[in-house]
Amino acid sequence: MSHQTQFTALVDWLQGAIGRQERFTLSYNAEASDFIRFNHGKVRQAGHVQQASVYFKLIEDARHADLNLTLSGDEAVDRQRLGEALHQLRETLTLLPVDPYLLLNDEAWQSSNVLDVPLPDSAHVVEQIAQLSEGLDLVGIYAAGPIYRGFASSNGARGWHQANSFNFDWSLFHQNGQAVKANYAGHEWNDEVFSKRFALAREQLAFLGQPSHTLAPGQYRAYLAPAALEEVLGMLCWGGFSAQSLADKTSPLQRLYDGQASLNPLVSLDEQVSGSLSPAFSSEGYPRSDLSLVVAGAAKDRLIDSRSAAEYDLTANGAGWGESPSALNMHGGSLALDDVLKELGTGLYISNLWYLNFSDRAAGRITGMTRFATFWVEDGKIEAPVSTMRFDDSIFSLLGGALEQLTTERELILSASTYSQRQTASNLLPGALLSRLTLTL
Amino acid sequence: MFDFSAQLKQRFAALQSSAQFFSLRYVKQTSQHLSVRKNVPEPPQLSIDEGAMLTVRINGVEAYAATNDISQRGLQAALEQAEIQARQLAPHSLLDLREHVVATSRADYLSPNLSNAFPSLGECYALLGSESASVPRDERLVNWQVSLGLENVEQIYLNSAGAEIRQAQRFVFPGLSVTAYDGQDSQTRSLGRENFGQQGSAEVIASCGIIGAAANVADQALQLIMAPNTPTGPRDLLLTPDQMTLQIHESIGHPLELDRILGDERNYAGTSFVKTSDFGSLQYGSKLLNVTFDPEIPEQLASYGYDDDGTQASKQFLIRDGVLERPLGGALSQYRSGMEGVANSRASSWNRAPIDRMANLNIEPGDQTMQQLIGGIEHGILMSTNRSWSIDDARNKFQFGCEWGQLIENGELKGVVKNPNYRAISAQFWRNLSAVGDASTFKVLGTPNCGKGEPNQVIRVGHASPACVFANVDVFGGDA
Numbered sequence: 001m002s003h004q005t006q007f008t009a010l011v012d013w014l015q016g017a018i019g020r021q022e023r024f025t026l027s028y029n030a031e032a033s034d035f036i037r038f039n040h041g042k043v044r045q046a047g048h049v050q051q052a053s054v055y056f057k058l059i060e061d062a063r064h065a066d067l068n069l070t071l072s073g074d075e076a077v078d079r080q081r082l083g084e085a086l087h088q089l090r091e092t093l094t095l096l097p098v099d100p101y102l103l104l105n106d107e108a109w110q111s112s113n114v115l116d117v118p119l120p121d122s123a124h125v126v127e128q129i130a131q132l133s134e135g136l137d138l139v140g141i142y143a144a145g146p147i148y149r150g151f152a153s154s155n156g157a158r159g160w161h162q163a164n165s166f167n168f169d170w171s172l173f174h175q176n177g178q179a180v181k182a183n184y185a186g187h188e189w190n191d192e193v194f195s196k197r198f199a200l201a202r203e204q205l206a207f208l209g210q211p212s213h214t215l216a217p218g219q220y221r222a223y224l225a226p227a228a229l230e231e232v233l234g235m236l237c238w239g240g241f242s243a244q245s246l247a248d249k250t251s252p253l254q255r256l257y258d259g260q261a262s263l264n265p266l267v268s269l270d271e272q273v274s275g276s277l278s279p280a281f282s283s284e285g286y287p288r289s290d291l292s293l294v295v296a297g298a299a300k301d302r303l304i305d306s307r308s309a310a311e312y313d314l315t316a317n318g319a320g321w322g323e324s325p326s327a328l329n330m331h332g333g334s335l336a337l338d339d340v341l342k343e344l345g346t347g348l349y350i351s352n353l354w355y356l357n358f359s360d361r362a363a364g365r366i367t368g369m370t371r372f373a374t375f376w377v378e379d380g381k382i383e384a385p386v387s388t389m390r391f392d393d394s395i396f397s398l399l400g401g402a403l404e405q406l407t408t409e410r411e412l413i414l415s416a417s418t419y420s421q422r423q424t425a426s427n428l429l430p431g432a433l434l435s436r437l438t439l440t441l
Numbered sequence: 442m443f444d445f446s447a448q449l450k451q452r453f454a455a456l457q458s459s460a461q462f463f464s465l466r467y468v469k470q471t472s473q474h475l476s477v478r479k480n481v482p483e484p485p486q487l488s489i490d491e492g493a494m495l496t497v498r499i500n501g502v503e504a505y506a507a508t509n510d511i512s513q514r515g516l517q518a519a520l521e522q523a524e525i526q527a528r529q530l531a532p533h534s535l536l537d538l539r540e541h542v543v544a545t546s547r548a549d550y551l552s553p554n555l556s557n558a559f560p561s562l563g564e565c566y567a568l569l570g571s572e573s574a575s576v577p578r579d580e581r582l583v584n585w586q587v588s589l590g591l592e593n594v595e596q597i598y599l600n601s602a603g604a605e606i607r608q609a610q611r612f613v614f615p616g617l618s619v620t621a622y623d624g625q626d627s628q629t630r631s632l633g634r635e636n637f638g639q640q641g642s643a644e645v646i647a648s649c650g651i652i653g654a655a656a657n658v659a660d661q662a663l664q665l666i667m668a669p670n671t672p673t674g675p676r677d678l679l680l681t682p683d684q685m686t687l688q689i690h691e692s693i694g695h696p697l698e699l700d701r702i703l704g705d706e707r708n709y710a711g712t713s714f715v716k717t718s719d720f721g722s723l724q725y726g727s728k729l730l731n732v733t734f735d736p737e738i739p740e741q742l743a744s745y746g747y748d749d750d751g752t753q754a755s756k757q758f759l760i761r762d763g764v765l766e767r768p769l770g771g772a773l774s775q776y777r778s779g780m781e782g783v784a785n786s787r788a789s790s791w792n793r794a795p796i797d798r799m800a801n802l803n804i805e806p807g808d809q810t811m812q813q814l815i816g817g818i819e820h821g822i823l824m825s826t827n828r829s830w831s832i833d834d835a836r837n838k839f840q841f842g843c844e845w846g847q848l849i850e851n852g853e854l855k856g857v858v859k860n861p862n863y864r865a866i867s868a869q870f871w872r873n874l875s876a877v878g879d880a881s882t883f884k885v886l887g888t889p890n891c892g893k894g895e896p897n898q899v900i901r902v903g904h905a906s907p908a909c910v911f912a913n914v915d916v917f918g919g920d921a
Contacts, residue, residue, distance in 0.1 A: 034526075035896045039705050042535035047505035048522050049792045049896075051492065057484075068488040073510045081489075088487070095563040097482060123529040130533045140708040141895035169895075171708045179707065248584035249622035250629065260625075354711075357831040359842060360860050360919025362626045367840050369833040371711075388833045390840060390864070394920065418896035441838050441864050 003030050003052065003148045004160055006075065010054065011152040013079050017086060018154060023059040023104065027283040028052070028150030030071075031421055034122040036142045038170065041133040043126065051421065052148075055283055056082070058089035062098040065089050103310040105285050108156030113280065115163040119144050120189045128191060129168070132198045136205075140170025147422055149279045161279035163187060163424075168194075169416040171372065172201050178208035178385050181227070181352050181372040185414040204373055213376040213384040215439060221347030222437040223340055223377075226411035226429040231353040232398060233269075233328060233427065235366050238358075241271075241293050241301075242323035243308035252364045252395065256299045261364075261396050263297040264403040268331040271303065273318070276327035277414065278424045281318065288318030293325070297400075326425040333406025335433060342380040343405065343433055349375040349382065350437075353391075364395035367440070390441040398434060407431040442555075442609050445469070446597055452513045453599045458520055460497035460527070462543055464600035466749060467493040467511065468791035473562070476588040477569040485562065492791035495519040499527040501539035507792040541776045544604040544751025552610040553739040557642040559611070565589050568646070575655040576619060581666060582659055583622045587651065588634070590614035590889070598751050606747045612901060613645035614638040614889055617655060621662040628665035628859055629828070630658050630844055636683045636827060638887050638901060639740045648740070661845065664857050670918030671846050671858040677821035677875070678863055678914040679814055682884035684843050685906035687827040689802055690891070692867035693725075693732055694902070696836035697759060698893075699770025699782055700797040710893045711834030714868055715765070717778060723765040726871030731805040732760035734769065734783040735905070742887035742903035743800035747784065748772075750795050754784035759802075763872075771797050789898035796894050801887075801903035807877025814876050814910055821849040822916055824861045832867075840864040860919030870911060878907030 001009075007028045018024055030052035037045040052071040057064055067085050071078045125142055144166035151159035167185035182201040184194050224232065239245030240253040255261035271291040273280060281287050284306055291301040303319035320326060335343060348370075356368035367390060374386045394400075407430040415425040445467070453465050474486040493516060494507040504527035506519040560568070569587040576585045592612040599605055616634035620627055632651050639645040646652065680688060696713040700706060715723070736744045736754035747753055752772045759767050770778065771786025774797050787798040815823070829842030846861030847854050865873075887903035 033896075036530070037705070037895050039535055039703075039707075043530045043533045044535045044705055045503075045505075045794060046526050046530050047494075047507065047794055048519075048526060049507045050519070051507070051509045051792050053490070053509075065485045066487065068486075068490070070490045070492060070509050072512065072515070074512060074515075077512070085489070092485060092487070092562060095561075095566070096484070099484060100481060102484075122526075126530060126533055139704060143896060169708065173704075173707060177712075181708070248620060249627040250584070250620055254627070354834055355831045357829045357840075357842070359829065359840070359862055361829075362628075363920035365920050367829075367831050369831065369838065371834050388835070388838065390831075390833070390838050392840070419892065419899060422896075441840070441866075 001075065004150065004162070006073065007150045009075060010078060010082055014082060015154060017083065021060050023154045025057045025153045025285045027055045028148065029421060030148040031145060033143055033145040033422055036122060036126060038129065038141070039139045041130070041136055041138040056085055056089065058086065058093065059102065059104065060093055062102055063093045063096045064099060064102055065092040065096065101307045101310040103306040103316065105157065106155050109287050111159040111280050111287065113161045115187055117164055117188050119164050119166055125189065128194065132195065137173040138170055139173065140168065142166065142168045143418060143422055147424060151281050151283065151285055153285050157285055159279065159281040163277065167414060167416050172205045174205055174208040176209065178212065179372050180204040180208065183416065207375065207382055208373065208385045210384045212387045214387055215389055217440050219436040219438050221344060222434045223344045223347070223349050224432045224434065225351045226431050227413060228350045228353045229429050229432050230413055230427050231356050231368060233330070233429070235356050236395065237324045241303045241325060243302045243304040243312060243314055244323060246302055247312050250361070252358065252361050253299065254362060255364065257302065263294060263396065263399045265297045266333055266403055266406055267294055267297050267399050269294040270329040271325045271327055272329035272428070273327050277426050278326045282320045286316050286318040291317060329428045330430060332408045332410050332430040335405040335407045337407055337409045340407065340431065340433070341377055341382065344377050345380060346378045348386060348437065349377050359392050365393065366395060367392040389439045391437055392440045393438045402434045402436045403432060404435050405433040443595060443597065443607050446607060449597055450599065452516055455513060456517055456520055458497065458524065460499050460524060462498040462601055463520060464496045464598065465493055465516065466791065467597045468594065470592060470594045470790065472590070472592040474588070474590045475562070475565050475569060476586055477566065477573040478586040479584065480570070480573045482566055482570065490790065494791050494794065495523050497523045497527050498538055499524060500531060501537040502527045502531045502534045503538055504530065505794050536777065541773065543600060543602045545602050546747060546751060546753060547605045548746055550608040550746030552640040554642040554644065555609060555611055559591060559642055572617060572651060572655045576659045577656060579663065581621045581623055581663060582619060584620040585659065586618050587655070588616045589646065598749070600751065604751045606751055608745055608747070610640055611642065612638055612640055612742065615646050615649040615651045617651045617658055619659045619662045621666040623666045626666060628662055630662040630665060631826060632658055635888050635890055636686060636886060638742050638889050639885065640742060640744060641740050665845065665859045668857040668859045671822065671861040671916055673917040675913050676916050677818045678911045678916065679818060679821060679823040679849065679908060681823065681825040681908050682886055682906045683826045684824050685804065685909055686886045686888065686904040687830055687841060689804060689904050689906060690799065690902065691830055691832045692836060692839055692870065694769065694799040694802045696867065697769045698797045699768040699774035699778060699780065702768065703774060703777060706893065709895050711836065714835040714837040717780065720765055720768060720780065724763050724872065725760050725765045726763045727874040728763045729807055729874050729877045730760055730763045730871055731758065733758050733803050733805060734785065735801045735803050738801060738885055738905060741801045741885050741905060742901045744903065748786045748795070749788045750786040752784040752786065757783050769797055769799060771795065787900060789900045793894065793896060793898045798893065798900050799891060799902045801905065803905040804907060804909065806880045806883045806907045808879050809876050810879055811882050811908060814878055814908055815849055815854055816852040817876055818849045818910065819851055822861065823847045823849055823854065824863070837867045839867060858918065861916065862918065863914050863916045865914055873912045873914065874909060875912040876910035878909065882908040
C-alpha cells in the first residue's frame with residue numbers, strides 16, 4: 001500500500017471516529033532513506049531508515065492538544081494506535097482551559113505535488129564516488145530516497161507532497177588540514193553533472209596546498225560566496241521574521257521592522273514557497289503564501305502562524321514551526337561571477353562560514369568562524385588559503401553600509417539537514433561583496 | 442515497564458540471518474511538553490515514538506536498517522535490508538571489524554525515583570500557571586514563559602552473542618524565562634531551559650529552582666535592561682556552573698570526541714585541535730583541572746549502565762591535574778585507534794546509529810567557596826547562564842555570551858552589566874584556570890540539545906561543575 005493510500009485510510013477512519021463536536025488536523029511525515037557516511041574516501045557507516053509519523057491535533061470546544069505518533073505501516077496496527085491516541089487526547093482535553101489563541105483554517109483546500117523521478121541505486125552512487133575520490137581524502141554523507149508530507153483536516157482540507165531526492169554533502173581535505181566543501185543535491189542524479197562538480201572541488205583543493213596566510217584581527221574587504229551568505233541569513237531565521245519574536249521584542253531584526261534601521265537597498269528577500277522543494281502547506285493546515293520579507297532594504301511581510309495571527313490580530317500566512325523561512329530567495333545584483341575577484345581586489349574570498357551566533361541579538365550583531373576554502377586575494381588574484389578566523393559584525397553593516405554588490409548569478413542551496421528526518425528547506429542566494437568585515441580572533 | 446520485552450525477545454530469537462553478528466536496539470519514547478506563556482496555557486505537545494534498529498556484521502563490514510515496523514515481518518525485512526547493504530558496500534568499507542569484540546552483558550538500568558508517580562498534566566499546568574502569574578505587572582516585561590518537558594525512554598538491546606540490556610529512564614526539563622524591553626534594547630533572563638535537565642521525578646522541578654523564582658528572574662531582566670554594557674578588556678572571569686556547562690561542552694567535550702579526532706565528523710561537526718598523540722602528555726589545563734566522564738551521578742542527564750553498543754559505563758578521568766589522559770571514544774573508536782576510552786557510543790533514537798558522544802562530562806570540585814573565589818579577584822567579572830556559543834570546527838577559537846554579568850573589583854561583587862561576552866582559545870584558556878570552587882558551588886546540570894553526526898542527531902548530555910575562575914580573559918559587551 002502506498003504512503004498516500006495509508007494516510008488516506010487513516011484520515012477516513014478518523015473522520016468516522018470523532019464525535020460531532022470534535023475536529024482534527026492530521027499531518028503526515030515519512031521517509032525511506034539511505035544514509036551513507038564517508039571518511040578517507042571509504043564508507044565509514046551505511047544504513048537505511050524507514051520511518052512514518054502523524055502529528056494529530058484534536059479540537060473540541062476551543063480546547064486542543066497535539067500528539068506526534070509513530071506509525072508502523074501496518075493498517076490495523078496504525079488504526080489501533082490512532083484510536084489510542086484519540087482516546088488519550090480526549091482525556092487530555094478535559095484538563096485544559098479554552099485556548100484564546102486557537103485559530104483553525106476552515107477552508108477545504110486541496111494540494112498535491114508528486115515528483116517521483118527514480119533515483120539511482122545507492123551502490124551505483126557509491127561506486128562513482130569511490131572512483132572519483134581515489135587517492136583523495138573525502139569525507140561526507142550521501143542521503144537519498146523518497147520523502148512524504150501530507151495534511152488532512154476534518155473540514156476536508158487535503159495536501160500531499162512526495163518527492164524522491166538525494167543530497168551528497170562532502171569535503172575534500174588536503175593533508176595540511178585545509179578543506180574544500182561541495183554539494184550535489186536534487187531529484188535527478190546525473191553522473192556527468194556530478195563528475196563536473198567533483199572536478200571543480202578537486203581544482204579548488206589544489207589552491208589549498210599553498211602555505212596559509214595568517215591575518216591579524218581588523219577590518220577587511222571580503223566576498224561571501226552564497227554558502228557563506230546562507231549562514232549569515234540563517235541567523236536572521238532565528239526569529240528575525242517571526243511575528244511572535246517581533247511582538248516579544250526578541251527578533252534580531254527588531255530595529256528593521258520597527259523602522260529604526262534599514263538594510264542596503266540592494267537587499268530584497270522573499271519567502272518563495274512556490275516552485276521550491278518545500279510543501280505548499282504548513283503542518284497546521286494553512287496553504288503557504290509567497291512573501292516579500294524585505295524589499296529594497298526595508299521590512300515588509302513577516303511570517304505568521306495561526307497562533308500569532310490569533311494573538312496579534314494578524315492574518316496567518318502558512319508559516320511553519322518557529323515562524324522561520326524555509327524557501328528564502330534573495331534577489332541578485334549586478335556583479336558577474338567572473339568579476340568577483342577583480343572587484344574584491346585585495347581581501348578575503350570566503351566560501352563558507354560556520355557556527356554563527358549572536359554577540360548582541362537586539363543590535364543584530366553576530367559572530368562566527370570562517371571554514372573551508374577561505375582565501376587571501378591580492379589585486380584580484382588568489383594568493384593563499386587563510387587559517388580559521390572569527391568575525392564579529394552587525395547585520396546592519398554586513399547587509400547595510402558594507403554591502404557593495406551582489407552577484408547576478410544565484411545558487412540554489414538545498415538543506416542537507418537530517419535532524420529527526422531529512423529536511424526540504426532550500427535557499428536561492430547570490431554572493432555578496434563587502435567593503436569591510438570585522439575579524440576579531 | 443519493559444512491557445514489550447518478552448515479545449521482542451521472541452521476535453529477535455525468530456530472526457533469520459546469515460550474518461556473523463547482528464543486534465537489535467529497540468527504543469520507545471513518550472514525551473510531554475507543557476508551557477504557559479504570559480499566563481496562557483499553550484496546548485500540550487505529546488509524543489509516542491517507537492522503532493528499532495537492526496545492525497549486521499558480515500565479513501567484518503557493518504550496516505544498519507532502522508524501521509518503524511516492529512512486527513516479526515518488519516524486523517526481518519530490516520535485517521535483510523542491512524545485510525544487502527553490508528554486502529553491496531563491502532568493497533568500499535573503511536573498517537574491518539572481524540576482530541572487534543561484541544557486547545555480551547545482561548543487565549537492567551533505571552533512572553532514580555522512576556517508580557514515583559510524576560505529577561499529573563493538570564497538576565503540572567497548575568504549577569506553571571502559578572509561576573507565570575507571579576511575574577509582576579510591569580509594561581517593560583513583554584514576554585515570559587514557564588515550561589516543563591518530560592521524556593520517558595525505554596530501550597532494549599539484544600544481540601546474537603546473547604547480550605540483553607534493558608534501560609528505562611525519565612528525563613525532566615523545567616524552564617522559566619522573562620524578557621524585558623525598553624523601546625530600544627531587550628534582555629532575557631532565564632532559569633533551566635536549555636541549561637538544565639535531570640533524570641528522576643517531581644524532585645527535579647524543585648532541584649531546578651523554578652518554584653517561586655519568577656519574580657526574581659523578572660527583576661533580574663529589568664536590572665539588565667537598565668544596566669550598562671559590559672566593558673571591554675582583559676579581566677579575571679568567574680563562571681558559574683550554568684555557564685561552565687557550555688564551556689566544558691564546547692571546549693573540552695567536543696575536542697575530546699575520538700570520532701572527531703579520527704576524522705569522521707570533518708564534513709559537519711568538525712575536527713579537533715587535539716591529536717591522538719596528545720593523550721598522556723598534553724597539558725590541557727592548569728593543575729587545578731580535573732575532568733571526568735561520570736555516568737554514576739544518578740540524577741545527571743546522561744547517567745546510564747551501558748551505552749548503546751552495550752559497553753558497561755564507569756567513571757573515568759579524562760584530564761587529571763591538567764594532563765590529558767583519555768578520549769571520549771566508545772568501543773568502536775577504541776578498536777580503530779587502539780586507545781582506551783569510555784562507554785559513550787550513543788544514539789539519539791532508534792532511527793540513528795550510535796556514535797561517540799559526550800555523556801556526563803564533569804569538572805571535579807576544588808577547595809574554594811564562592812566567597813573565596815570572588816575575594817581572590819582584584820579586577821574581574823562574574824558571568825552566568827549561557828545564551829550564545831560559537832567555536833571553530835577544531836574547537837579552539839571560541840566566543841561565548843551570557844545573560845548575566847556582574848563586575849568584581851578588589852574582591853567584591855559590584856554592578857550588573859549586560860551583554861557579557863568573552864572570547865579565547867581553548868588550548869590556552871584552560872591553562873588560565875586559576876581557582877576552582879568547592880562542593881558548595883558544584884551543580885549537576887546538562888542540556889537536551891547537543892547536535893552532531895551525519896545523519897544529524899540531537900542528544901541529551903550532562904555536565905556538572907563547580908564555579909571556576911580564569912585569569913586574564915578578553916571580555917566585551919554589545920552594541921545596544
